[in-house]
Amino acid sequence: MMKIRILETSDLHGFVLPTNFTEKDMDLPFSIAKARTKMDELTSSSEQKGEIVIKIENGDILQGSALAYYLAKKAKEGIKDLVNVTNSFGYNVGLLGNHEFNYGLEYLETYVKQVNYPILAANVLDKKGQPVFGPTYQIIEKQGVKIGIVGFLTQYIPHWEQPATIKDLTFQSIVEAAKEILPDLRQCVDVLLVAYHGGFERDLLTGIPTESLTGENEAYQLLLEYGEVIDALVTGHQHREIAQHVLGVPVIQPGFRGNFVGEIELELDKQKKITHSKAKIHRTANSKVSTEVLELISDISKETEEWLDQPMGKVLGNMKILDPMAARINEHPYIELINKIQMEATAAKISGTALFNNEAKGFDEQITMRSILTNYIYPNTLAVLRVTGSDLKAALERTAEHLEINDEGEIIFSPRFVEPKPEYYNYDMYEGIDYTIDLKKKIGQRIVNLSFEGRPVASEEFLEIVVNQYRAVGGGNYPMFSADKIVREITVDMTELIAAYLKNHPVIQATVNHNFKILK
Structure with a gap:
């Protein structure tokens, strides 16, 4: 009997240390450092x-944390320190994620050039129809066993990224x-593994759709059509914790930020046929920080922490977020401020933004770069859309879908947008x-009042609104928005726009005008 053990990290998002x-x-x-210890x-x-x-x-390692932002935007040697960390793991292959x-x-x-492992992205093609970032697959031979690994990533990236970023790239359905x-x-190897930076679009047991079948996640369909030739599937993107068999194939998805390491065990007989398989995920919470990773990242981490603590402005009043759900159903000064910044940056009179997660704490009296980056966690740029009143109402109806009333009569974030992956970033609040x-x-009939500059919004009138670029191209299942409705863009990311606004307005008032109401 022979065993193959597949170990996976996914969606680390640049969280090298446990912060x-x-x-x-x-x-x-x-943290990546704890995941390294567990993997070792x-x-x-x-x-x-x-x-x-x-x-x-x-995949999804380059973006997400304040450290990742600093490496991309400020560090003299760019990504080098993060690559040194990933290169220390001894990965056999790596994938790309959407971020x-x-x-x-x-x-x-x-990143692709500096890592010491091949990057697999078989469904991202150039104009000639060839994989852009690396080989189509990797065959690894160990102990006389040929193991083939194919890497895919979600095809949905064109719905999120700026067209210039992905020019001449084709993202195929996996x-x-x-x-x-x-x-x-399959004919060339003894064992065939598929690694996919994407997740499941259907219930793992029943096959019933759990989301709109947009193509963002295709793992279930992949197994439905090709499960007979796939021996193991490692996944990501949704930040779920999965370790089970799906349609007979062992599957893992190890959370995010390094809170789990995924493991699939395959037992082979003398003929190199798989006789048994197991799927597990290992929690890293109690693992120690890897001393090697700490040594590799220590200097740039200290540099980042010092940069994060630089003062950027002051707040008069209270802009702290104590209850994220309350900040979504009753206008909060932080949300109003972000909308004001977007409006000033673009000269648009209407703005929409979101509270991206439940870790946002708003701004203390002293605003630092730390508070900017830990509240506004994405490197979004802005786009101004020219939409009809009907489009705007449809967008508000879409955002209203994210809320519901529970059995106790309380307003909650709809569970269908929390499981399997929290989508707080898709609930927008508007100003103007x-x-x-x-x-x-x-649902679809919840907007009972909509006015602009003191008059009802007519369905056929045209309005300019500013949202982040992800939303502007329809991201988050907002089909009423699209790239052809964009009339201008601001290519500076929001972190820099917030910093610039505070430079011009070093003291800001915590205000709300209660321009939206939610009835229950």
């Missing part, structure tokens, strides 16, 4: 037993790409218009 950067000297239950333990145990170990980095594109193609290509790759590769959401009414 979310909201304050100094934290020890939170995640699992590797050592397996190798002592003579097992084959395959390590996969599954790898956030800082532009040049930055992404720097199911379509699999048709050209998997059957032939007055509107009322009535949650007692049916």
Whole structure:
């Protein structure tokens, strides 16, 4: 009997040390450094037993943390320190995630060139129809066993990224790409692994859709059509914690920020046929920080922390977020401020933004770069759309879908937008218009009042609104918005726009005008 042990990290998002950067000297239950310790333990145990170990980095590592932002925007040597960390893991292959594109193609290509493992992205093609970032697949031979690994990423990136960033790139459906790759590769290898920076669009047991079938996540369909030739599937993107068999195939997805390491165990007989398989995920909360990773990242981490603590402005009044849900249903000064900044930057009279997660704390009396980056966590740029009143109302109806009334009569974030992955970033709050959401009414009929400059918004009139670029191209399932409605763009990211606004307005008032109401 022979064993193959597949170990996976995914969606690390640049959280090298156990902190979310909201304050100094934290020890939170995640991090790349803790994942490294756990992976080392699992590797050592397996190798002592003579097992084959395959390590996969599954994408979304370049963006997400304040450190990742600093490396991309401020560090003299750019991505070098983060690459040194990932290169220390001994990965056999790596993938790209959708957030790898956030800082532009040049930055992404720097990562691809510096890592000491091949990058697999078989469904991202150039004008000649060839994979752009690396080989179509990798075949690794260990102990006489040929192991084929194919890497895919979500095809949905064109719905999120600026067209200039992905010019001349084609993102195929992974199911379509699999048709050209998997059957032939299966004939050449003993074991076939698929690594996918994407997740599941259907319930893992029933196959019932759990989201709109847009193509963003295609793992279930992939297994439905090609499960017979796939021996193991490692996934990501949704930040879920999955370790089970789906349609007979062992599957893992190890959360995010390094809070879990995924593991698939395959047992082979003497004929190199798989006789048994297991799927597990290992929590890293109690793992120690890897001393090697700490040494590799220590200097740039200290540099980042000092940069984060630079003062940027002051608040008169209270702009702290104590209850994220309350900040979504009753206008909050922080949200109003972000909308004001977007309006000033673009000269648009209507603005929409979101409270991206439940870790945002708003601004203290002293605003620092730390508070800017830990509240506004994405490197979004802005786009101004020319839309009809009907489009605007449809967008508000879409945002209203994210709320519902529970059995106790309380307004909650709809569970269907929390599980399997929280989508707080898709609930927008607007400034420059007055509107009322009535949650007692049916979805699609909840906007009972909508006015602009003191008059009702007519369905056929044209309005200019500013939103982030992700939303402007329809991201978050907002089909009423699209790239052809963009009339101008601001290519400076929001972190820099917020900093520039505070430079011009060093003291800001915490104000709200209560321009929206939510009825229950």
